[in-house]
Structure formats: C-alpha cells, structure tokens
Amino acid sequence: MSYALELNDVTASYGHGSILHGINFAVPEGEVTALLGANGAGKTTTLRAICGMIETGGEVRLFGEDITGKSPDAIARMGVAHVPDGRGTFTGLTVMDNLRLGALIAKRRGNFRRSLDRVFDYFPRLKERMGQHAGTLSGGEQQMLAISRALVSEPHLILLDEPSIGLAPVIVKQLFGILEQIAQDAGVSMLLVEQNSNLALKLASNAALLEVGNLVAQGSAEALSQNQDIARAYLGDGAGAEAGA
Amino acid sequence: MTFFLEQLIIGLSSGGIYAIMALALVMIYKSTGHVNLAQGEMAVFSTFIAWTLVQTGMPLWPAILLTVAVSFVGAIVLERVVVRPFAEADDLVVVAVFVGLFLSIHSLAGAIWNYEVKPFPSAFSDGSVSLMVDLSIRTHTLGSLVTTGAVLTAVWIFFRYTQLGLALRAAADNRESSRLVGINVSLMLALGWGLAAGIGAVAGVMIAPVTFLDPGMGLAPLIFALAGALLGGITSPFGAALGGLIVGVLEAMISAYVPYGIEFRELIALMLILSVLLVRPAGLFGEIVARRV
Incomplete structure (x- = not known):
C-alpha cells in the first residue's frame, strides 16, 4: 500500500514543553484517516508538525519524500492543504x-x-x-x-482540524455529508482530526488514537469503533448522542 | 472663483503627493502594525539619488525610473538588515528603531550631499497651462497631479487584480494562513517595503521642484501624509489616499484664505492628527482594531 503521509517517530514541542513523544502512523493514499483523542492529546500539534509550523523531530514523509523541517509555505506548495484550527479565514478580504x-x-x-x-x-x-x-x-x-x-488549491492531501468545532449539530451533519462526497469525488487523501469520534469514524476508513502525545491505538475505523475497551476508555460511551447520529 | 479653483488644483496636486506617502505608510502599517517614521527621509534620500543621476547628465525621466528601482531594492535590503531583526520586539523598541533609521538616513543624506538647499528640475516643461480665462496653472502642478493619480491607480490595480497584489494583501491580513496557502510571508514583507519606497521616491521627485531639495525636505510631507493616513484610516489604503488629498486641499485653502495661514500649516496637520485620534481613532474608512490585553 502506498501512503500519502507517513509519520516516523515524530516529536514536537513548544519551547520547553514537549507535546508529541514520538508518534508513528500513516495516511493511506486516497483514503480518509481519522486522528482521534481528547482535548490536549496533541491532535492539532500533530497537524502543525506535519505542516512545519512548529519545531519537529523524527521524520515526516509526503508521498515518500522527506518534508521534515521544510517551511509551511513550501509544504503547502507541495500539495498539502491545511484547514486549520480556527479556520484561518482572511477576515479582511x-x-x-x-x-x-x-x-x-x-x-x-x-x-x-x-x-x-x-x-x-x-x-x-x-x-x-x-x-x-x-x-x-x-x-x-x-x-x-x-x-x-x-x-x-488542488491538493494531494487535506488536513482537517476539527471541522465540527463550534458548529450547530445540524450544520455539522451537513458538513460531514459534504466531506464524504468530497472524499468520494476527488480521491484526495485526508487526515481528519476530530473530538467527535463517532462522526469521524463513520467518514474515515482508518483511524489512530492519541493520548497525551502518544499513539495508543490504530487500525481500520471499523475495528476501532467496535473495540469495546477502546470505545469505553477513549471514545466515550456518550459520544453517540453528541454526534447526533 | 478662479482663485478658489486655482487653490483647489494646487491643493490636489500636493495632496496627491501626500496620498502617495500615506499609501506607503499604510502598506507597511498593514503588514507589520508599525508606522515607518523614516518614510519621508527615505523619499528624500531617493530624490537625492535622482538629483545625482541628473547631475551626471542623465535625462530626468530615466533618472526617476532608475531611482524608483534603486529605492525598491534599497528598501528591501533595509528591511532585511535593520527592521527584520526587531520584528518580534516591543512596540517602543520598534519606534526607537524607526527614529534611529530616520536620523541615520537624514544624516547620511546630509553627509553625502550637504545641507545646502538645491533646486530640483521639474519632470515637466517650465511655464504654465491656461485652463480658462484668468486661470493658469504651472505645468509642474498639473503634471504632478496626473503622475500621482497614475501611481495611485496603478497601485490600486496591482493590489486588486494581480496575484502578487493579492498575496501581499493576504500576508497583511493573516500571516499564518498565508503560509498555509503557500505564500512566502517574509518575502511579502520585504516586497511591501520595496513598493513603499518605490512610490515614496515618486513623491519625492514630484515635491522637490516645489520645496527645493535639502535633507530636511521630508519631514513636512511625512506629517501631512500621516495626518492624511490617520484621517482616512491607517488600515485603509483607499481612505489613506483620500485623506492625503483632503489634507493637501486643506493646506492650500488655509494658506490662501487664513491670514498668516501659511505660517502654521504644519500646526494644522498636527491638530488634525490629534482631533482624529480623539474623535474617530479608526479614521473615516479604517477598521477599529481591538486589542486584547
């Protein structure tokens, strides 16, 4: 299987605080991968590390090419579209x-x-x-x-940082419907960061689970959502209601 | 009536110069949040370069074009070497850097070209144009008005319709998002300085035939331009340019109609700055910038 993105032993830190302690996972080409975890697990930091927005160790590979240490604009020009936390709107334009x-x-x-x-x-x-x-x-x-x-931007890889955050459930449902359509239409690879695990696992084919800077589980989305232990410990039993499923 | 029209045209002509300078201030303010106090001195330095080129026998228009190019490159270097290292520094530190830049450029111009006042040739033919009975305007006044109008239009088209202009606006609006759409933000900041200095050079060679050339020539236009930028809104390029024009007309009218008005023109500009800051800090077209502390 070829990968759009591979993370090998990636570490990241803000100043002296280490956030990611060496994580490994991959995003298969043309598929949606969900990166799950609670608040503060390091999901957004992982995306920022991929895009070169913070000090990063280890190795990030984009379609096989090492992009660790490249600048965010260079990585964007290589076909990585990051939909950031807070949406990154150019408000004055x-x-x-x-x-x-x-x-x-x-x-x-x-x-x-x-x-x-x-x-x-x-x-x-x-x-x-x-x-x-x-x-x-x-x-x-x-x-x-x-x-x-x-x-x-005609990207090869889209990174989505919590698209559901702060939106009304009905809008979230609509948005994920469209994301599913985009994933099918475009054949683009996606890495989706979400707290709303049930929603994310429905869209994704693979998933990885982060807990305070460490990867604690990964596999197919189906396996992850059916693993009772993981569901109870990390995804939360009540998640279904929250997702408006 | 013709006297009024004459003053209006003279006012618009110098207002066009303030508008360009105001625009140069806005370009740097929008992308960095700082007012480049040395903008006037940079324009004067550019004008001295044009003067030197003319002294060597170069025709004026090619000399102006070359000066604009040299100013563009020089400002990029200046931004990289002098201003960039303080990009993350405290506001007061940055003000100190700009004051230092102001004094350095001012003194350097004095050291190279001395403080003697020099005549500067007009880029237009001498003499005047008769617009109607009883109303004739100096060719330089009209030519300057047309030139500044052309520069303002070109800048507007550049920012509105070109990809590079769009990228510059984006870098001023949201640096992080700009990087994420593939824009080299640090290059954009340098380009912004280059453009500001380039159009500032045009302002300098347009004003020098009127005020004559000496190292102190840049201060008054800078104050008028700052008044214009604040009046129109220092976050709004359109507002700043309009503000510059208004200040120019105001200056001409006060000089013409108020007894001894010509003596306290700069005072009027300072009073305008103060009143705008008191009554409407964002200016006529600016956006209100709220800062959380």
Missing part, C-alpha cells in the same frame, strides 16, 4: 479573494473557474456571499470557506 488565495498554488491555472463551480456546488451559500468580507460570515460559512480554499 472578500470571500472571492479567500478562494483566489487558495488557488494561488494550484498546478493548473486555467482550472480556477471549474474548481470554483465545484466548491459552489458543494456550498451554494458561498456563491451568494462572494463579494462579502469573509470576517462577516457565520462560523459554519467560514468552515465551508476554509474547506473550499483547500479544495481549489
């Missing part, structure tokens, strides 16, 4: 300019119109908001914009 920014690094320049049509198909709401300042969008709309910005 229009929705259209936000999308144009996503397309800056698209390999095939002429495709912007088509990419745009595609994201407006997924998120018709954005089309109505095109000329508006992105900072005036609702949280859900900003999440849609962040995902769209990632899509128009």
Whole structure:
C-alpha cells in the first residue's frame, strides 16, 4: 500500500514543553484517516508538525519524500492543504479573494473557474456571499470557506482540524455529508482530526488514537469503533448522542 | 472663483503627493502594525539619488525610473538588515528603531550631499497651462497631479487584480494562513517595503521642484501624509489616499484664505492628527482594531 503521509517517530514541542513523544502512523493514499483523542492529546500539534509550523523531530514523509523541517509555505506548495484550527479565514478580504488565495498554488491555472463551480456546488451559500468580507460570515460559512480554499488549491492531501468545532449539530451533519462526497469525488487523501469520534469514524476508513502525545491505538475505523475497551476508555460511551447520529 | 479653483488644483496636486506617502505608510502599517517614521527621509534620500543621476547628465525621466528601482531594492535590503531583526520586539523598541533609521538616513543624506538647499528640475516643461480665462496653472502642478493619480491607480490595480497584489494583501491580513496557502510571508514583507519606497521616491521627485531639495525636505510631507493616513484610516489604503488629498486641499485653502495661514500649516496637520485620534481613532474608512490585553 502506498501512503500519502507517513509519520516516523515524530516529536514536537513548544519551547520547553514537549507535546508529541514520538508518534508513528500513516495516511493511506486516497483514503480518509481519522486522528482521534481528547482535548490536549496533541491532535492539532500533530497537524502543525506535519505542516512545519512548529519545531519537529523524527521524520515526516509526503508521498515518500522527506518534508521534515521544510517551511509551511513550501509544504503547502507541495500539495498539502491545511484547514486549520480556527479556520484561518482572511477576515479582511472578500470571500472571492479567500478562494483566489487558495488557488494561488494550484498546478493548473486555467482550472480556477471549474474548481470554483465545484466548491459552489458543494456550498451554494458561498456563491451568494462572494463579494462579502469573509470576517462577516457565520462560523459554519467560514468552515465551508476554509474547506473550499483547500479544495481549489488542488491538493494531494487535506488536513482537517476539527471541522465540527463550534458548529450547530445540524450544520455539522451537513458538513460531514459534504466531506464524504468530497472524499468520494476527488480521491484526495485526508487526515481528519476530530473530538467527535463517532462522526469521524463513520467518514474515515482508518483511524489512530492519541493520548497525551502518544499513539495508543490504530487500525481500520471499523475495528476501532467496535473495540469495546477502546470505545469505553477513549471514545466515550456518550459520544453517540453528541454526534447526533 | 478662479482663485478658489486655482487653490483647489494646487491643493490636489500636493495632496496627491501626500496620498502617495500615506499609501506607503499604510502598506507597511498593514503588514507589520508599525508606522515607518523614516518614510519621508527615505523619499528624500531617493530624490537625492535622482538629483545625482541628473547631475551626471542623465535625462530626468530615466533618472526617476532608475531611482524608483534603486529605492525598491534599497528598501528591501533595509528591511532585511535593520527592521527584520526587531520584528518580534516591543512596540517602543520598534519606534526607537524607526527614529534611529530616520536620523541615520537624514544624516547620511546630509553627509553625502550637504545641507545646502538645491533646486530640483521639474519632470515637466517650465511655464504654465491656461485652463480658462484668468486661470493658469504651472505645468509642474498639473503634471504632478496626473503622475500621482497614475501611481495611485496603478497601485490600486496591482493590489486588486494581480496575484502578487493579492498575496501581499493576504500576508497583511493573516500571516499564518498565508503560509498555509503557500505564500512566502517574509518575502511579502520585504516586497511591501520595496513598493513603499518605490512610490515614496515618486513623491519625492514630484515635491522637490516645489520645496527645493535639502535633507530636511521630508519631514513636512511625512506629517501631512500621516495626518492624511490617520484621517482616512491607517488600515485603509483607499481612505489613506483620500485623506492625503483632503489634507493637501486643506493646506492650500488655509494658506490662501487664513491670514498668516501659511505660517502654521504644519500646526494644522498636527491638530488634525490629534482631533482624529480623539474623535474617530479608526479614521473615516479604517477598521477599529481591538486589542486584547
């Protein structure tokens, strides 16, 4: 099996505080992998380490190529689209300019119109908001914009950091429906960080579980969600209700 | 009436120069949060370079273009070497750096070209153009107005429609997200300095034929430009340019209609700065920046 992303013994720290203590996992090409864990487990840090946003040890490989220590913009240009924690909206720019920014690094320049049509198909709401300042969008709309910005860059790998956070359950359900569609349509590899495990495991084919900077389990999403011990200890019994399943 | 029109055109002409300088201030402010106090001195230094080139026999327009290019590159180097090391420093430290830059450039210009006031040739033919009966305007005044208008339009088109302009705006809006969409933010900061110095050089060669050239020439335009930028909103390029124009017209009107007005023009600019900061700190078109402490 070929991998979009491999993490070998990756460590990361902010200043003196070590956050990741050497984690190993991989994202198979063309599939959705979920990275689960409680608050503070190091999920967001893992994504930031992949993107070169923090001091990182060990080895990160993108489609076999070592990208450890490269700058975030260089990694982005290699086809990694990071939908960050907090959505990373360019608040002072229009929705259209936000999308144009996503397309800056698209390999095939002429495709912007088509990419745009595609994201407006997924998120018709954005089309109505095109000329508006992105900072005036609702949280859900900003999440849609962040995902769209990632899509128009024609990425090989999308990193999604808790897309469900702060959104109403009905919006979350809608969003995950569209994410599933994107995963099917595009054949793009995805690494999805979520606290909402039930939701994530439904979308993903593989999953890894983080606990305070260590990887404690990984496997197929099905196996992970059916393992009663893991479910009870890490995913929480009540997760089903929260997910609005 | 013709007298009023004459003053209006003169005001717009110098206002165009303040508008360019204000825009240069905004470019650096938007991306770094700092007001480049040395912007005026940089423009003066550029003007001296143009003057030297002309002295060697180069025609004025090529000299201006070369000066803009040299200023662009020089400012990029300046940003890298002098300003960048203090990027994360405290605000007061940065102010000190800018004051130091102001004094250094000022003294360097004085050391190289001395403090004697020099005439600077106009980029336009001498004489004046008759617009209507009783109203004739110096060719330089009109030419300067057209030039600054062209620069402002070009800058607007650049930022609005080109990918590089978009990337510059993005880097000013959100550095981290800019990196995530593949923008080299540190390159953008340097380019911002280069552009600001480039258009500042245009402002310098347009104003020098009016005020004459000496190392102290940059201070008054900087104060007027700052007043304009604050009036229009230092976070808004459009507002700052408009503010610059307004300040220019205000200056001309006060000089013309208020007894002894010409003596306290700069005082008016400072009063304008104070009133804007008191009444509407964000300026006419600026966004209110809330900072959590």
